[in-house]
Amino acid sequence: MQWDWQFTVEILPRMLWATVNTLMAAGIGYAIAAVLGLIFAMAQRTRFRSLTVTVREVVEFLRSTPLVLQIFFVYYVGPEYGVSLSPWVAGMIAIGLHYAAYLSEVYRGGIESVSKGQWEACTAINLSPAQAYRRIILPQALPPSVAGMGNYLISIFKDTPMLSVIGVAELMQAANAIGGQNYRYLEPYTIVGLVFLIISLFSAALIRSFENWIRRKLGMY
Amino acid sequence: MQDLSSYPLELTGPDVPMVRFMNVRKTYGDFVVLDDLNLDVAAGEMVTVIGPSGSGKTTVLRMLMTLETINGGVIYVDGKPLTHMPKNGVLVPADAKYLRKARSSIGMCFQHFNLFPHMTALENCMEGPVQVLGLSKKEARERAEELLSMVGMIEKKDQHPARLSGGQQQRVAIARALAMRPKVMLFDEVTSALDPEVIGEVTNVIKDLVTKHNLTMLMVTHQMGFARDISDRICFFFGGKIEEQNTPEELFTNPQKERTQQFLSAVKAAD
Ligand SMILES: Nc1ncnc2c1ncn2[C@@H]1O[C@H](COP(=O)(O)OP(=O)(O)OP(=O)(O)O)[C@@H](O)[C@H]1O
Ligand SMILES: [Mg+2]
Numbered sequence: 001m002q003w004d005w006q007f008t009v010e011i012l013p014r015m016l017w018a019t020v021n022t023l024m025a026a027g028i029g030y031a032i033a034a035v036l037g038l039i040f041a042m043a044q045r046t047r048f049r050s051l052t053v054t055v056r057e058v059v060e061f062l063r064s065t066p067l068v069l070q071i072f073f074v075y076y077v078g079p080e081y082g083v084s085l086s087p088w089v090a091g092m093i094a095i096g097l098h099y100a101a102y103l104s105e106v107y108r109g110g111i112e113s114v115s116k117g118q119w120e121a122c123t124a125i126n127l128s129p130a131q132a133y134r135r136i137i138l139p140q141a142l143p144p145s146v147a148g149m150g151n152y153l154i155s156i157f158k159d160t161p162m163l164s165v166i167g168v169a170e171l172m173q174a175a176n177a178i179g180g181q182n183y184r185y186l187e188p189y190t191i192v193g194l195v196f197l198i199i200s201l202f203s204a205a206l207i208r209s210f211e212n213w214i215r216r217k218l219g220m221y
Numbered sequence: 222m223q224d225l226s227s228y229p230l231e232l233t234g235p236d237v238p239m240v241r242f243m244n245v246r247k248t249y250g251d252f253v254v255l256d257d258l259n260l261d262v263a264a265g266e267m268v269t270v271i272g273p274s275g276s277g278k279t280t281v282l283r284m285l286m287t288l289e290t291i292n293g294g295v296i297y298v299d300g301k302p303l304t305h306m307p308k309n310g311v312l313v314p315a316d317a318k319y320l321r322k323a324r325s326s327i328g329m330c331f332q333h334f335n336l337f338p339h340m341t342a343l344e345n346c347m348e349g350p351v352q353v354l355g356l357s358k359k360e361a362r363e364r365a366e367e368l369l370s371m372v373g374m375i376e377k378k379d380q381h382p383a384r385l386s387g388g389q390q391q392r393v394a395i396a397r398a399l400a401m402r403p404k405v406m407l408f409d410e411v412t413s414a415l416d417p418e419v420i421g422e423v424t425n426v427i428k429d430l431v432t433k434h435n436l437t438m439l440m441v442t443h444q445m446g447f448a449r450d451i452s453d454r455i456c457f458f459f460g461g462k463i464e465e466q467n468t469p470e471e472l473f474t475n476p477q478k479e480r481t482q483q484f485l486s487a488v489k490a491a492d
Contacts, residue, residue: 120288121335125349125401126325135352139339218339219381 001186008187011178015191018174023199025091025170026157032096033156034149037103041111042133044104062101068162070094075166091163099156106148110141143215150207154200161192171195223293225305225312232300239264239299239405239437240285246293247280247461254280255461258294262405267431267438269448269469272458273484278441281458282407285439286329287320298326299404325353328403332410334390336382342369342393343378346400354401361400368396372426388419392426399430406430408440412447420444427451445488449473457481 043055062070075090085093114137122132161172175188232241238261245258255277262268270278283289285296287303295312296303305312306319315323336345346365350356356364369375372392382390391411398406408427412420424447430436431451442448448455449469456466457478465478476482 115335117331117333117335118337120286120331121337123288123324124286124327124329124331124335124398126321126353127349128321128353131352135348136337140337219341219383220338 001184004184004187007182007184008191011188011191014174014178015171015188015195018169018171019195021168022157022160022170022195025088025095025160025163025168026153028092029095029099029160030153030156032092033099033103033152036096036100038107040100040104041107044108045111059101059104062098063105067095067098067159068165070098071162071166087163087166087168091166091168095156095159095163099152102152102155103149106145106152107141109148110145111137113144114140139218140220143211143218143220146207146211146214150204150211153207154203157199157203158196225295228295228302228305228312230302230307230310230312232297236263237300238262238297239266240439241297242281242284242294243297244294245284245291245296247277247284247289248292253461255284258461258463260456260463262437262439264404264437265435266453267440267451268454268456269452270439270441270456270458271443271445271448271484272456272464276458277461278458279409282329282409282439282441285405286327286407287324290314298323303327325401326404327407328398328401328405329407330391330394330398330409330411332413334382334387334394334414336390336394336397338382341379341381342374342385342396345382345393346397349397349401364400365396368399369393371399371429372396373422386419387415388422391415391423395423395426395430403436405437405439408438408442410441410443412442412444443488445473445485457484459484 040055040059044052044059046052071091071094074094075085075087078085078090118136118140119132122136127135160170163170164173164176167173171192175185175192178188179185228243232238240260240262242258242260245255246253247255247258258281260281270281272278280289284291285298285303291304295305301323302312302315303320303323304315306315306323307313336342337348340348343362343365346368347358347361350361350364351358366375366378369378372395374389374392374396377385377389377393382393385393395411411427412423415423424444427438427440428451431438440448440452452469454466455469455472457464457472457476457480459480465472465476465481467477472481473485476485
């Protein structure tokens with residue numbers, strides 16, 4: 001089979017559109033995961049033992065079961081309990097929850113890397129716990145978390161093809177559809193691979209410079 | 222639960238101390254760190270705590286800063302209970318809200334400075350006044366600059382802690398604590414982590430505070446010369462108890478207890 005440039009050009013607009021969807025899925029999924037992950041991490045640091053244990057178990061569960069199962073679960077089991085969600089909504093919930101579990105561990109590591117002395121200094125100038133978190137602890141927890149957060153950003157992006165199983169119109173789904181209609185898979189799959197490669201490399205570089213920037217900005221060398 | 226009914230809800234009378242430890246007990250599990258501590262510090266007084274490692278010196282300061290809870294007795298600050306709060310006419314352990322108000326008259330400097338590394342010297346000193354005291358940025362900046370000048374750090378006000386020497390960081394930490402206008406200042410071995418040649422720049426700042434300001438101070442140090450110079454009273458701790466306390470002259474030249482004598486000669490030999 002020979003590479004067909006004309007076919008490539010023909011399918012390019014559709015692939016481009018699918019790339020936008022993929023980026024959107026990764027972006028929305030990551031935004032959900034980033035916020036929910038912080039909530040998971042903080043919930044494990046409260047005085048309430050039962051809350052800590054429950055959240056721990058949930059995080060453990062989400063990390064130990066396959067993402068694709070979680071996607072199926074939300075999409076197909078939901079309706080049996082009267083919760084019918086569109087593929088997009090179900091997919092975003094599943095991927096957001098899954099990565100929230102991973103990100104909560106990154107945050108926890110970052111928060112725990114801040115020394116006890118910082119908390120004591122917060123008490124000594126009488127900051128409230130919320131002020132201490134917001135002004136002192138979380139800003140210092142950020143630089144050591146950036147690398148891990150970046151890794152999961154790339155992971156989530158690479159996991160978006162799993163959304164094709166419930167019919168979210170992202171890159172993989174588009175490539176499959178184009179391939180099926182035209183009996184040509186070489187071009188669409190190659191384009192998918194290239195798009196992933198380019199965006200992953202670009203993101204990795206971006207994350208590295210963000211990490212350096214944030215360290216400099218926070219005066220931590 | 223201990224019976225707290227015999228403890229006054231408030232100290233009254235002509236000479237209420239700025240700080241009073243009343244039958245204070247501190248344990249970690251079965252290990253008794255401080256047993257039945259009674260110690261008064263008068264307003265404006267400079268009291269230095271000395272003693273061997275593990276005798277409970279740091280614990281005394283940390284309890285006063287409310288970094289540790291106590292297991293018995295009551296601590297009063299400025300006549301009001303610190304570790305407890307009045308409820309239905311008796312004292313009960315203080316809740317977070319009460320503690321937050323009660324500790325506002327206390328400031329502390331630590332052995333390892335604990336400056337906020339992501340903030341400049343100036344920002345370190347403005348943080349508490351802006352966030353906690355509700356000062357405007359402008360007021361807080363003026364106050365911080367005044368204090369940084371006092372500790373000789375105004376030229377470095379825009380530097381982050383990573384760019385400052387230990388002595389400089391400790392001076393900023395002192396300014397940060399003072400910016401909260403505490404009535405009581407606690408110093409826990411503030412020169413122990415410093416190179417010998419910069420110890421003087423920190424002790425001079427503290428000496429200045431003693432002579433020019435009417436602060437009540439409680440200090441832990443291993444520098445006997447410094448303690449002798451500036452303290453009104455020295456407390457020698459041993460095994461979680463005050464073994465002996467006296468004016469610096471008396472305690473250093475004429476210690477009464479054998480353990481004090483042993484400790485002082487051991488320290489002298491090490492110097
Ligand atoms: N969190 C803790 N858990 C258990 N034991 C502790 C804890 N903190 C302190 N201790 C113990 O309490 C005792 C008193 O400690 P403290 O730090 O007050 O001593 P110190 O007089 O300041 O000693 P140093 O001169 O070494 O600083 C020590 O025996 C110490 O091991
Ligand atoms: Mg100590």
